[in-house]
Structures are given as C-alpha cells and as structure tokens.
Amino acid sequence: MDRWLFSDTKGSLEATASYALEQHTGMRLLFEDMVFQMRRAAPPAAGAPASPTGAEPRFDSTASRLLQTAAEDLVPLRTEQEHHASGQVIGPESLSLLLSMANRDALGRFDAAGARESVAQLKDLGLLDGRRLTPEGKKFVQPLRGLQAQFTVSAVGPDGSTGMDAWLGAGAALVAAGPAASALQTTVIPSGSCELLSIDAAALPVFLAKWLPLVPAWTVGQYPLRLAGDLFERRLNEGSAVEPPEGLGEAEARMWAQPWVGWNVEHVHSGRRLGWVTAGQAGPFLATADPGNGDVVLEPEPVSAVWDTLVNFILAAAQGAFSPR
Structure with a gap:
C-alpha cells in the first residue's frame, strides 16, 4: 500500500x-x-443551475431509467478528462530526422545540409545544438535507445481520422500524436504535424485514455449489436444520420444516437491489436469483425474493463510477452 x-x-x-x-x-x-493529476474541481459558476436535490449530484435521467437506479450525470467528469495538447508541435520531416538519431548523438554534415528546415525546427524546439543532440534531445530519443515496445494508434469518426505513434523503453515513452479524436474541429496542430512529448512510461496509458477518449460513461445493455460491415463503416464515417437497423431497443438506440469514434491500438512487432468504438455517453463497445461474413459485432464493456485491458496490453508488450509476427 x-x-x-x-x-x-x-x-x-x-x-x-x-x-x-x-x-x-x-x-x-x-x-x-x-x-x-488530481485537482480540486472549480467552484460552480455564478448562475449555474443548482442540483435537483441540493447537495446531491445531478442525475442522468436516461441512464437512470435504463439501469433502474440513480445514475449520476457524468458530463462534468468527461469535460475534466478531455485531452489538451501540451507537447511541442513538430513537422513530419523534422520528426523523421529526430527518429533517425536513435543511435547517434550528432548528425552527419551531409545529413544536416540536406535537411536545413528540419534542423532549424529541431534547434527551435531545443532538441539540437548545432548538429548535436541537446540534453533535452537525448531525453526524447531515450525510449528509442532502450526500446521495449512500439505502438501505433488510429482513430476515425465523422470529423475525420487521426493517429499517433508511441515508443516505450528505458522508463520513458516518446509520443508523436496527431489531433485528439475529440478535437479534430478545434485542433491547434497543423495538418501533417503532430504533438511531440516525452513522458514517464507509466503515464502512457493515461495519455492514451485522454487522447482516444476513454472517459466515464454509463454502459447499458447486455447483448452485442451485430451490424453488416458496410453499415458499420457508413455509421462510423457519416454519423448518426445513417438509418439504424430495425428493432433496436432503447439502450441500442441511445448508443446509435451518440457520436462514435472507432479506435484501435496495435503492438507493432507482434501485430496484436485491440479495437473499440467509443459511443459518447453510451461508453465503449468492443468491436470484433466476423471473418466469415464481414459483420461487425459491438459488445458493450464498462470503461473500467477497457482501461484494465489497455493497461495490461501495454504492460505485457513492454515485458516482451508477445511473439514477433
């Protein structure tokens, strides 16, 4: 303890x-x-609507009815856990140049001469001094030099697609992330560029959870929803305006009406992959493709279960538990 x-x-x-x-x-x-990362919640703004029961929290009426118990409104928690870009913005050519320094502390003369703009950006970011890595630059490439696992993450929704790469090793993680899936319309990251961070290895699951987003939600429903592959793709890319299949129950209709983000995390060296659909306030659904007919099965899972799976997946990959493909 x-x-x-x-x-x-x-x-x-x-x-x-x-x-x-x-x-x-x-x-x-x-x-x-x-x-x-815990912070005290900000006091309610002046004039904010009072809780219906005074000191008690507001309730999610739909979730409460479906769960047949009082379910707190989780929207304030979801807002608190949104991802906000905090790393340095770097262009694709500059990132490639930095990654090429995994096994060297200085650029060759011809390498530097052929990539002047990238060298200039790495200098501006404090990662290069002349042609040599600064102490900060060495910190950023540290996971590449003690590499234990590499991950690619992709996400797609009505607003478009995005992704990230993460390298884990030597007690740290190097993350190169595009705009968060929930911030594609408001992103400050230019097209083609990414957010570059060096974080503690143990913080990688937390970063992923916020970026995806994996946020508190009331998961309702006991039975998987089976969709034809083409219907699933249209719903994922076009949004809730797509006509739902007939016979949906109230829980499934609630899930269909929410904004969807489909996402997966892949361990590069083994090819192992995990995939879910996050359906807004309806929570995450494990997405499994049926190889026989191309159908996609969406099975509701509590956020806590998805979090446990994600953490265990990253930890197992870092410990070398997965065989190379």
Missing part, C-alpha cells in the same frame, strides 16, 4: 493505492501519475 497526503489552504486530501507485491514494480508509477 502507498499513501499520499496533500494539504493546502482549503484542507487536506489523502490518496491510497494498494496492489499485490508482484504488481508493485509495474503499477506504482502508474498509480502515482494518476494521483498527481
């Missing part, structure tokens, strides 16, 4: 994490990163 105690002028906050002894090495940094 690990315990953290924080104190400020408004009071104290204690956080506790517990795990089996054999999990401590792999999980402690992840829990620590989660705990250190």
Whole structure:
C-alpha cells in the first residue's frame, strides 16, 4: 500500500493505492501519475443551475431509467478528462530526422545540409545544438535507445481520422500524436504535424485514455449489436444520420444516437491489436469483425474493463510477452 497526503489552504486530501507485491514494480508509477493529476474541481459558476436535490449530484435521467437506479450525470467528469495538447508541435520531416538519431548523438554534415528546415525546427524546439543532440534531445530519443515496445494508434469518426505513434523503453515513452479524436474541429496542430512529448512510461496509458477518449460513461445493455460491415463503416464515417437497423431497443438506440469514434491500438512487432468504438455517453463497445461474413459485432464493456485491458496490453508488450509476427 502507498499513501499520499496533500494539504493546502482549503484542507487536506489523502490518496491510497494498494496492489499485490508482484504488481508493485509495474503499477506504482502508474498509480502515482494518476494521483498527481488530481485537482480540486472549480467552484460552480455564478448562475449555474443548482442540483435537483441540493447537495446531491445531478442525475442522468436516461441512464437512470435504463439501469433502474440513480445514475449520476457524468458530463462534468468527461469535460475534466478531455485531452489538451501540451507537447511541442513538430513537422513530419523534422520528426523523421529526430527518429533517425536513435543511435547517434550528432548528425552527419551531409545529413544536416540536406535537411536545413528540419534542423532549424529541431534547434527551435531545443532538441539540437548545432548538429548535436541537446540534453533535452537525448531525453526524447531515450525510449528509442532502450526500446521495449512500439505502438501505433488510429482513430476515425465523422470529423475525420487521426493517429499517433508511441515508443516505450528505458522508463520513458516518446509520443508523436496527431489531433485528439475529440478535437479534430478545434485542433491547434497543423495538418501533417503532430504533438511531440516525452513522458514517464507509466503515464502512457493515461495519455492514451485522454487522447482516444476513454472517459466515464454509463454502459447499458447486455447483448452485442451485430451490424453488416458496410453499415458499420457508413455509421462510423457519416454519423448518426445513417438509418439504424430495425428493432433496436432503447439502450441500442441511445448508443446509435451518440457520436462514435472507432479506435484501435496495435503492438507493432507482434501485430496484436485491440479495437473499440467509443459511443459518447453510451461508453465503449468492443468491436470484433466476423471473418466469415464481414459483420461487425459491438459488445458493450464498462470503461473500467477497457482501461484494465489497455493497461495490461501495454504492460505485457513492454515485458516482451508477445511473439514477433
């Protein structure tokens, strides 16, 4: 068990994490990163609508009816966990040049002469000093030099597609991420460029969860929804205006009306892949293609289960549990 105690002028906050002894090495940094991201919620704005029961939270009326129990409105939590770009913006040629320095500390004279614009951008970002990597630049390529796992992530929805690459190793992760799936209309990242970050290895699942997005939701429904492959593709790319199949129950109709983002995470060296559809407030659905007829089966899963699967997938890949393809 690990315990953290924080104190400020408004009071104290204690956080506790517990795990089996054999999990401590792999999980402690992840829990620590989660705990250190906690913030006090901002006070309600003046004139904001009061909760219907005073001190009690507002409720999600549709989810409450479907679950047959009082279900809190999770929209404020979803807003708190949105991804906001915080890394350095880098162009594709500059990223390729940086990746080429995985096994060298300095560019050759001809390499630098043939990539003047990329060299200039890496200098502006503080990653190069002349033709040599700065201490910050070495920090960024550290995961490439002790590479344990590489992942590609892709996401698609009505607003378009996006993706990211992540390299994990030596206790750190290098992330090159396009616009978050939920921010394609408001992104500050120019087309073709990406957000470049160096983060702690244990923070990679948290970054992925926010970027995808994997946010709190009330998952309702017990039975998978089977869709013809072409209908699934149209719904994913064109949105809820696509005519739904007949016979949907209330839970499935709620899910159909939400904004969809289809996403997958692939371990590059083994080819293993996980795929889901996040249907807004209806939560995530495991997406499985039927090789026999091309149908896609969408099975509702609690967000907590998806989170556990994602963390275990990344941890297993980092530990070399997957055979190369």
